[in-house]
Amino acid sequence: MDLTYSPEHQAFRQEVLDFLDAHRDAAPKGRGGAQRPSPEAVAWQKLLIEHGYAARTIPKEYGGFGAAPDILKSRIIGEAFTYAGVPPGLQNQGISMLVPTLLELGTEDQKRQWIGPTIRGEVIWCQGYSEPGSGSDLASLQTRAIEDGDDFVINGQKIWTSTAREADMIFCLVRTEPDKAKHDGISYLIFSMETPGIEVRPLVTMTGRAEFNETFFTDVRVPKSQIVGKRGQGWIVANTTLKHERGMLGDPGQLESRFQALVELMRTETAGGAAIMDNPVLRDRLVRLQAEIAAMKFNGLRVLSASANGGEAGLARLVVKLQACELAHQISALGIDALGELGVLYDEAPHLRDHGAWQQNYMFQLGLIIGGGTAQIQKNIIAERGLGMPREPKLAAEGAR
Amino acid sequence: MEFGLSSEQRMLQDSVARYLADACPMQHVRDTAAGPQVVSATLKAGLAGLGVPGILIPAEYGGMGLGLLEAALVAEALGHRVAPAHFTGAHVMAPLAIMSGGSAGQQQTWLPRLAKGEATAAVAVTESILSRDGAGVRAKNGRLEGAALFVLDAADAEVIVVADETGRQHLVAADAVGVELIALPTIDRTRSVGELRLSGVAAEPLPGSGPETTRRIVDAGRVMLAADTLGAGAAMIEQAVAYAGQRRQFGRPIGSFQAVKHMCAEMAAALEPSRSLVWYAAHAFDHMPDEAPLMACHAKSHLSEVGRLVARTSTEVHGGMGFTDLAGLHYWFKRIGLDRQLLGGPETVRDEAARLQGWIAA
Numbered sequence: 074m075d076l077t078y079s080p081e082h083q084a085f086r087q088e089v090l091d092f093l094d095a096h097r098d099a100a101p102k103g104r105g106g107a108q109r110p111s112p113e114a115v116a117w118q119k120l121l122i123e124h125g126y127a128a129r130t131i132p133k134e135y136g137g138f139g140a141a142p143d144i145l146k147s148r149i150i151g152e153a154f155t156y157a158g159v160p161p162g163l164q165n166q167g168i169s170m171l172v173p174t175l176l177e178l179g180t181e182d183q184k185r186q187w188i189g190p191t192i193r194g195e196v197i198w199c200q201g202y203s204e205p206g207s208g209s210d211l212a213s214l215q216t217r218a219i220e221d222g223d224d225f226v227i228n229g230q231k232i233w234t235s236t237a238r239e240a241d242m243i244f245c246l247v248r249t250e251p252d253k254a255k256h257d258g259i260s261y262l263i264f265s266m267e268t269p270g271i272e273v274r275p276l277v278t279m280t281g282r283a284e285f286n287e288t289f290f291t292d293v294r295v296p297k298s299q300i301v302g303k304r305g306q307g308w309i310v311a312n313t314t315l316k317h318e319r320g321m322l323g324d325p326g327q328l329e330s331r332f333q334a335l336v337e338l339m340r341t342e343t344a345g346g347a348a349i350m351d352n353p354v355l356r357d358r359l360v361r362l363q364a365e366i367a368a369m370k371f372n373g374l375r376v377l378s379a380s381a382n383g384g385e386a387g388l389a390r391l392v393v394k395l396q397a398c399e400l401a402h403q404i405s406a407l408g409i410d411a412l413g414e415l416g417v418l419y420d421e422a423p424h425l426r427d428h429g430a431w432q433q434n435y436m437f438q439l440g441l442i443i444g445g446g447t448a449q450i451q452k453n454i455i456a457e458r459g460l461g462m463p464r465e466p467k468l469a470a471e472g473a474r
Numbered sequence: 475m476e477f478g479l480s481s482e483q484r485m486l487q488d489s490v491a492r493y494l495a496d497a498c499p500m501q502h503v504r505d506t507a508a509g510p511q512v513v514s515a516t517l518k519a520g521l522a523g524l525g526v527p528g529i530l531i532p533a534e535y536g537g538m539g540l541g542l543l544e545a546a547l548v549a550e551a552l553g554h555r556v557a558p559a560h561f562t563g564a565h566v567m568a569p570l571a572i573m574s575g576g577s578a579g580q581q582q583t584w585l586p587r588l589a590k591g592e593a594t595a596a597v598a599v600t601e602s603i604l605s606r607d608g609a610g611v612r613a614k615n616g617r618l619e620g621a622a623l624f625v626l627d628a629a630d631a632e633v634i635v636v637a638d639e640t641g642r643q644h645l646v647a648a649d650a651v652g653v654e655l656i657a658l659p660t661i662d663r664t665r666s667v668g669e670l671r672l673s674g675v676a677a678e679p680l681p682g683s684g685p686e687t688t689r690r691i692v693d694a695g696r697v698m699l700a701a702d703t704l705g706a707g708a709a710m711i712e713q714a715v716a717y718a719g720q721r722r723q724f725g726r727p728i729g730s731f732q733a734v735k736h737m738c739a740e741m742a743a744a745l746e747p748s749r750s751l752v753w754y755a756a757h758a759f760d761h762m763p764d765e766a767p768l769m770a771c772h773a774k775s776h777l778s779e780v781g782r783l784v785a786r787t788s789t790e791v792h793g794g795m796g797f798t799d800l801a802g803l804h805y806w807f808k809r810i811g812l813d814r815q816l817l818g819g820p821e822t823v824r825d826e827a828a829r830l831q832g833w834i835a836a
Contacts (some may be wrong), residue, residue, distance in 0.1 A: 371750035374477035452739035
């Protein structure tokens with residue numbers, strides 16, 4: 074166990090802190106969310122890339138900073154930005170999912186065309202994976218792409234396409250070989266959201282907002298050259314991307330900052346004239362969550378060390394999505410309970426606290442427990458890959474339909 | 475930056491685990507539990523041969539001079555095999571008490587003998603956390619008076635480290651006039667817990683001891699109990715997974731049913747991150763004294779909760795067989811049950827954690 078940074082990493086940390094001191098005034102307000110970034114956010118992103126604090130390991134020829142991967146330096150950057158309360162580089166599905174996929178499996182032309190504009194925040198992407206009939210069983214997807222001359226002609230429907238309304242482009246899974254087994258008939262296409270035949274309908278969720286969309290394709294023509302990977306190998310390409318998404322959904326740093334907000338809430342709010350913190354039952358729940366968050370934080374350090382040494386953290390890594398999403402949900406639940414009746418206020422209600430964030434997070438985080446591989450799918454993965462338990466016997470005659 | 479075990483630490487844990495795999499099979503646990511002695515003489519000698527009693531004692535007194543993280547790795551290995559052996563009181567808390575509060579003479583007298591396993595020390599500090607049934611020890615005119623419950627590693631103790639009501643610690647010879655040390659039978663037949671009754675016993679204070687050193691040995695003890703539960707819990711998951719892979723119903727292994735598989739996944743998902751918490755709490759005890767008390771509380775309370783989930787779920791995965799004596803699973807169930815309550819149950823410990831952070835008046 075050595076929880077200190079090497080001289081090289083200490084010097085690097087100082088460099089990041091100096092940068093933050095010098096440039097923090099240029100940072101945009103708020104985090105770079107999923108929507109189209111403001112001009113300030115784009116300028117900030119440009120500055121971060123120049124200094125290697127965003128797109129750090131993306132090769133220079135594709136518009137990145139071109140540093141060798143160093144997981145500790147990435148962590149130092151993340152920590153320093155969080156600690157300083159300065160928004161980090163842009164985080165969206167194009168940057169976190171499409172770019173790593175193109176780097177691994179894209180053609181040289183695709184890399185040159187898309188990586189630079191995407192990491193600079195000039196091109197926004199959405200993800201066309203799930204369908205109404207294909208959620209956990211994603212490989213059963215039925216959106217068809219039929220060959221016609223130099224094009225694929227796409228018909229079908231996607232769901233859970235967050236940012237589809239803002240997006241310039243989509244990375245999309247379609248069935249190109251309907252006669253093949255379900256995993257072998259899928260291709261991964263990238264195309265413009267301006268293409269004729271695409272209709273986007275906002276999907277209102279339990280939060281009352283439309284964080285997602287349904288996206289309909291009617292005779293959408295996409296040049297055959299806009300495929301990533303080989304025809305029929307879209308499933309392999311998609312799994313490259315999903316791997317990146319699962320890492321993204323379990324960030325212990327976010328748990329810690331949500332927990333700090335909860336402590337603050339319980340110290341400052343009162344009920345019947347007494348601080349919420351004086352309620353022994355709620356306080357017990359708070360400390361219990363704190364211990365669980367500590368365990369996830371140190372588990373994260375263990376996974377990080379293992380990957381820095383080129384190793385595999387096994388179970389420690391496999392449990393992150395399940396545990397972190399559940400914990401985030403529990404933090405919000407305690408925030409609501411600490412507020413009591415005030416915790417059910419919503420919209421523009423008088424007495425509303427934190428703009429209704431506790432309820433909104435509580436509901437949205439239930440969505441995160443379900444999305445990106447449901448809790449039940451996660452448990453299958455933990456049991457089968459982590460513990461080596463037997464798979465469910467396959468039903469006979471299950472095809473692509 | 476390296477969050478993980480060194481190769482030396484892995485070797486230490488492997489050597490204890492290998493020894494126990496050989497010397498402490500299920501039958502040995504059963505035989506010891508059925509016999510008159512709680513602690514196995516075989517294991518006592520074998521662990522002494524590996525240097526376990528002196529794990530924390532400095533080399534100048536004949537010990538290994540290692541840290542609490544190494545001790546936690548040993549505790550985990552002992553919990554994994556439900557070893558009927560002393561550890562938390564005798565080999566961790568008592569040596570730490572003498573190392574931190576003892577005079578040069580007391581250290582010279584006791585540490586070499588404790589390190590070799592020639593003498594066994596029990597620890598009576600429970601009342602510094604919470605007193606039950608009116609227990610408590612008072613020092614008056616150089617004499618100790620009162621009772622202490624849940625004395626750790628009481629069997630065969632030659633000396634007992636006793637905390638009085640002010641937090642000051644004393645050494646009490648088990649055979650001194652006015653000392654009565656009796657066994658308290660618990661659900662867990664693999665460890666020794668006792669009750670100490672003192673009437674007018676000549677006190678031999680540890681001159682450097684006080685509430686702070688008592689607090690510190692309690693921190694160490696809590697991390698050890700957490701590590702013991704970690705090991706016991708991991709063993710229960712392994713047994714559940716193995717059983718679910720072998721047991722067939724409806725023509726297939728029960729482990730292929732998601733209802734069963736998900737129970738195993740839930741256990742693993744809860745236990746695996748807690749391993750890192752135990753490592754961190756032990757590391758903090760040695761290197762980050764400011765964080766150590768809070769992390770000891772977190773490790774103790776969190777492992778108690780995870781332990782309860784695992785103990786119950788693993789038993790359920792075994793179905794009716796888990797409920798019987800035949801499977802022997804109950805030894806782990808009870809070990810985890812004892813760990814949970816000793817040195818403060820989770821609610822008590824979380825209350826302390828809140829006070830440590832100034833969330834309520836100390």
